[in-house]
Amino acid sequence: MPAIVLVGAQWGDEGKGKATDLLGSRVDAVVKFNGGNNAGHTVVIGGEKYALHLLPSGILTPGCVPVIGNGVVVDLRVLFEEIDDLQARGIDTSMLVVSANAHIITPYARTLDKVTERFLGSRRLGTTGRGVGPTYADKMSRVGIRVQDLFDEAGLRAKVSGALATKNQILVKVYNRNAVSPDAIVDELLGYAERLWPMVADTAGLLGAMLDDGKTVVLEAGQATMLDVDHGTYPFVTSSNPTAGGACTGSGIPPTRIDRVIAIVKAYTTRVGEGPFPTEVTGDKGDVLREAGAEFGTTTGRPRRCGWFDVPIARYAGRINGVTDFVLTKLDVLTGLPEVPVCVAYEIDGVRQDDLPMTQAEFARAEPVYTSYPGWDEDISRVRSLDQLPRNARDYVAALESMIGARISAVGVGAERDETIAIHNLVPD
Ligand code: GDP
Ligand code: IMO
Numbered sequence: 439m440p441a442i443v444l445v446g447a448q449w450g451d452e453g454k455g456k457a458t459d460l461l462g463s464r465v466d467a468v469v470k471f472n473g474g475n476n477a478g479h480t481v482v483i484g485g486e487k488y489a490l491h492l493l494p495s496g497i498l499t500p501g502c503v504p505v506i507g508n509g510v511v512v513d514l515r516v517l518f519e520e521i522d523d524l525q526a527r528g529i530d531t532s533m534l535v536v537s538a539n540a541h542i543i544t545p546y547a548r549t550l551d552k553v554t555e556r557f558l559g560s561r562r563l564g565t566t567g568r569g570v571g572p573t574y575a576d577k578m579s580r581v582g583i584r585v586q587d588l589f590d591e592a593g594l595r596a597k598v599s600g601a602l603a604t605k606n607q608i609l610v611k612v613y614n615r616n617a618v619s620p621d622a623i624v625d626e627l628l629g630y631a632e633r634l635w636p637m638v639a640d641t642a643g644l645l646g647a648m649l650d651d652g653k654t655v656v657l658e659a660g661q662a663t664m665l666d667v668d669h670g671t672y673p674f675v676t677s678s679n680p681t682a683g684g685a686c687t688g689s690g691i692p693p694t695r696i697d698r699v700i701a702i703v704k705a706y707t708t709r710v711g712e713g714p715f716p717t718e719v720t721g722d723k724g725d726v727l728r729e730a731g732a733e734f735g736t737t738t739g740r741p742r743r744c745g746w747f748d749v750p751i752a753r754y755a756g757r758i759n760g761v762t763d764f765v766l767t768k769l770d771v772l773t774g775l776p777e778v779p780v781c782v783a784y785e786i787d788g789v790r791q792d793d794l795p796m797t798q799a800e801f802a803r804a805e806p807v808y809t810s811y812p813g814w815d816e817d818i819s820r821v822r823s824l825d826q827l828p829r830n831a832r833d834y835v836a837a838l839e840s841m842i843g844a845r846i847s848a849v850g851v852g853a854e855r856d857e858t859i860a861i862h863n864l865v866p867d
C-alpha cells in the first residue's frame with residue numbers, strides 16, 4: 439500500500455502529466471489504466487519538454503515501473519515510436535510492462551475513426567482520430583484483438599479475419615473505401631511481436647504483489663471526468679472510463695486497496711472537440727486565456743476552447759471520483775486579469791441550479807451564474823507557499839476550495855516540476 443488514483447476533473451489537459459511527475463521518487467509504479475494515444479501529457483523538466491501519449495508519465499522517474507494496464511488501447515507503432523524517442527533522449531524505458539489483456543488499436547480501427555467522423559459531418563464528435571472509439575467498440579462487441587493474441591498466430595488470424603468479415607462490408611458498402619486484407623493486418627501486427635514479448639505481463643498480478651510488498655502505486659487517468667463515457671457529456675465523450683471506478687477495472691486493483699483519489703483541476707476550463715461547455719469564452723476574450731495558457735492540443739495541435747472555472751463541474755468530479763485532494767493547476771495563467779469570473783451555479787430555463795442537471799439537453803441550455811473575484815498583477819511563478827501569494831490570488835484559491843468539496847493540496851504556478859506550491863502531502867506515509 440498505498441494505491442493513489444489521479445484523475446482529471448474537467449475535460450482533459452488539466453496538467454495530469456506534470457502532477458504525476460510531481461509525485462516523483464516516492465512512487466514505485468505508475469499505471470495508465472484507460473484511453474490510448476488520444477491523450478497528450480506535456481511534462482517539463484529542467485527546460486526539457488517531453489510529450490507523452492501512450493506511455494505513463496512515470497516513465498520519466500528513474501526506478502519507477504511504468505505500466506500499461508488492461509484498460510488501455512495500444513497502438514503498437516506509436517508505442518515503439520515513443521519508446522525510441524525517449525531512449526534517444528537518454529530515458530531508461532526498460533522497466534515498462536504492458537498488460538497481456540490490453541486491446542490493440544488496429545489500422546482498420548484508425549481508418550474507421552476517421553471515416554466515421556467525416557461521414558457525420560456537422561454531427562461529428564471531434565475525436566482525435568487515433569482509432570480509440572472503434573477499438574473500445576470492438577472490445578465490448580467481443581471482436582477485439584488483444585496483446586496476448588500476438589503470440590498465438592493461428593488464433594490471431596482467425597480473430598482478424600472474423601472482425602474484418604463485417605468491417606470490410608461497412609468500409610466498402612457504407613463508406614466507399616477499399617476492403618482491408620486480413621493477411622496484411624496480421625503481418626503488420628506479428629512484426630511487433632518479438633519486440634513486445636519481453637514487456638508483456640500479467641499486470642494485475644504484478645500490481646497486487648507490489649501493493650502486498652508495501653509499494654506505492656499511482657493509477658494515472660488519460661482524459662477526464664467530463665469525457666467519461668458514463669459520467670461525462672455523452673455523446674461528446676471518449677470511449678473509456680477515466681474516472682476513479684475505471685482505475686479499478688482498467689488495472690485490476692480492487693476498490694478496497696485505493697487510499698487516495700487526487701483530481702487535477704485547472705484554474706479555468708478548457709475543452710477540445712465538440713460538445714457543451716457552459717463557461718466557454720469565445721472571440722478575443724477566449725484568445726487571452728488560450729495565449730496565456732498555451733492552450734493548444736499536445737496530440738492534435740488543435741486550439742483548445744477556453745472558459746472560466748466551473749464550480750458545479752469540479753464539485754461533480756469530486757463526487758463521482760470520491761476526491762480526497764485537488765491539485766489546482768495553471769493559477770499563473772490568470773495573472774494580469776483585472777477580475778476573474780467563476781461560475782458558481784447555472785440558470786436553466788430561468789431556474790437557478792447549483793449542481794449539474796440530470797439530462798444533457800438541460801446541460802446544453804445551462805447559462806453560467808458568475809461571481810467575479812478581483813485579479814492580481816504580480817508574477818507568481820516563483821511563489822512556493824500560499825502565504826507568499828498576492829492576497830487576491832490567495833483569496834481566489836480559498837474561494838474555490840470552499841466551494842469544490844475537498845481540500846486543495848497543491849497549486850501549480852508554472853509548467854516546470856518545481857513551479858508548484860505544496861500544501862499537503864499527496865503521497866500518504
Ligand atoms: P494533461 O493531459 O492533463 O497531462 O495536460 P497537458 O499536458 O495536455 O496540458 C497541460 C499543459 O499545461 C502542459 O503544457 C503543462 O506543461 C502545462 N502546465 C501544467 N501545470 C502548469 C501550471 O501550473 N502552470 C502553467 N503555466 N503550465 C502548466
Ligand atoms: P488528455 O489525457 C482533451 C476528446 C477529443 C474528443 C473526444 C473523443 O490529454 O487530457 P477520442 O479520440 O477519445 O474518441 O475523442 O475526447 N479527448 C481529449 N480532450 N484531452 C484529452 O486527453 C483527450 N482525449 C480525448 O478531443 O472531443
Ligand code: MG
Pocket residue numbers: 450451452477478479480736
Ligand atoms: Mg493533454
